[in-house]
Amino acid sequence: MERDYIDILHRCFRCGWCKFPSNYQDFNCPAYLKYRFESFSSGGRMWLIRAWINGDVEAGHRFSQILYSCVTCKNCVEACALPYIKDKLVDVFIAARKDMVEQGTIPPQVRDYFKAISTSGNPYRLPAEQRAAWAEGLDIEPYTDQRYLLYIGDVGSYDDLGKAMARSVAMLFKKAHISFGILGNEEISDGNDVAAAGEEGLATHLAEQNIKVFSDKGIRRIITLSPHSFHVMKTVYPLHGGRFQVYHYTKILRDLMGKDLAPGQLDTTVTYHDPCYLGRWNGEYYTPRAILNAIPGLRLVEFDRNMQNSLCCGGGGSNFFTDILGTGHDLASRVRIRDAASTGAQIVAVSCPQCYRMLDDALKAEGLEEVLQVREISEIVADSLTA
């Protein structure tokens, strides 16, 4: 682990501010919310990493569970009371994971996740030839020299809800005459969650491969479906020489609202779930809300915990693929759905394919399908166009 990180481990007081949102209404760290033991708080993690480095604890099963239960949502970064360590908290956890990768002490689920990406190019172990299945029948062009590349990513390519989201976004773009193309079966993982899981070598390889493909094709502007792709391409790829203009699709969609896309009346109540990699990681809170607010009749109500205080769906940091957090009543996604229901909203709007899947599964686990729906923002916009 880098000296910079080792030097701050002992500076965590373990005061517990990191467990909460700014109004303290409930635990806002998904790992702590689920397990409740102090060891699963960010402070507990800091102390345990120090103990591990000092040889006071070993990197056994529990240690790896504790380290990999962090979903890198950055609530702790937002809430920590100590200015000199707060910004580095998640970086420290990821650095510890890197060391665990090197030492071969990662959980089996994480190992299998890396293996799948290494061998299949995606975490689902599905053939690359199926990557573009989501686009079948939509008459979407492969990228040649269009203005934008629409990068779909793993979840949008292989997960049913992700695919529906990809189709919806692409169809709106087509309707608005956006010049875009896709890589189709040439796409590979973006590497964001691989990096968060501590496999720096594989993440770097994926970044370099993507950069090469993008560069070879002359791509300059990329629209991503996933906030995770948006984050890594915008902030990490430049470190590897890949300098592109990167947009999350909501940014493009917002600029179309009221111009190329004219929404009609949609009488519904919606609450918006902030994805961590768009919100806390990149400070983008208002664009998705602006889209929803541009739909006549739509009433946007807020979660008690929103924006910087949003409760993560629990899918970040590779947990979407590794499922370290498992199941249970206190899973962040289930708490989030209960919170959504308490707002009185009929729809929880999402702008991330991982959040979409996590919250939709939680909706079913909570048995709230009769009162609430999980919809992706472009789907709501599409509804308004036909309303």
Next chain:
Amino acid sequence: MFTNETLSRIREIVSSEYVTNEPEDLYIYSRDQGVQDPHMPDCVVMPSSTEEVQEILRLASREQIPVVPMGGGLVLSGLSVPLKGGIVLDMKRMNRILEINEKSHYAVVEGGTSQGMLDAYLKKNFPHLKHSLPDAPPAATIAGNIAIHGSGHLSQSQGGFHSEMVTGLEVVLSNGDVVKLGSCSTVPYWFSRAPLPDLVGLFLGWNGTTGVITKVGIKLYPRPKLHDVLVYMTEDIDLAPEVLTRVINTETAEDINYALSPKPDYLNGFQMMVINITANSEDEMALKKKIIRDVLKDLYETKESGFMPVPPNMKTGFLEAPQKALSKFADVRRGGGFEYVGAIMPIERIPDACRAGMEITARHGITYSLGARIIGKGHCAMFFFAYPFNRVDADEVEKVKMALEDTNEASLRLGGIPWKAEVQGQQLILKQMDPGTYSLMKRIREVLDPAGIMNPGNWEVS
């Protein structure tokens, strides 16, 4: 003796995912943020109901296994560190807010409910009500705080320690029996400890050595719409009690705090008296400020002391409750730690307490922050001697330990009593205690905890 069989039986009582004897978990629960030595538990259990607490205590009592109740785990003096091993009972899953009685002004909460959660709940659902928040981070629990006689931002205006704001308790005794104390023992309401014989005190200030608090009734107070702060400063260390008393006697302040710190440099040597004022209208606020200014007029006209213009960023911090800035004190030595002796003492001893704190820290070569919160209408002060340390500097940790011991002795010498004292501090207090009281404590312990399983090592009367 704790065995694998014991662990299996605990897992039959509490869902196994909330029972752990994993070394990583035990490591964290074996120590707190202060300088006390670690002690390993045999397991950590997170019960979700009074019934589960009962079953665990029955088992522990039968098998003579120590049980250490834990709230937020933020006490710093090792009170929830299992000195003799056994079971740490982490109460934080029992965090339901059971009742808010708007008219009779009390809340009933489970034993693991945090200060932050109750505050958030009230702000959302009963914005005109609040409870007294300690300066601890929001993870501190209501039950843990009253079990150590904590105090907070309404302790001056609303009459005392948080333990005095308790309207009733549900407690599980060491043998698993559950008892209700206060009006809730007789009627469905949790309004008061009177007029019944007051048994609540058997569990307040005992640091979990007499039972496990599973429910608390706590007083609520009006939450005025406006909040502002005045800061009075003087370099005259002996002037503080006079200033504080004058302000207290106006009965216009909500919270009155005193602070003395060598940092930042430009404030070194200044005593700061932070006077929090609340009001329901601008007129009321202006009047209260005028009353306070008027009673100090002859003092500030001498130019030897006066009101400090409070910059907006500083004011925001003062108005915050709990104050996040207080946790930053842990990083003064860039070492993630501070330790303190809280000492409850007469207000007139504040200057001597400051001198003692400065002398002790100079002797041990460490730095400090000193201060006090006024409790009641000047009935006493909760004085704090806070010493930051660098966790990786073993020499500094040792110095702070020695300074703590000296500070405990100094506090007693000054007529104060160390608050939530670590074991060594407790023994100092017991040594000085009236023999009759000492004997009564011993007999009470024997009745309530005949097997000696409740947080053993603490408040131990030989």
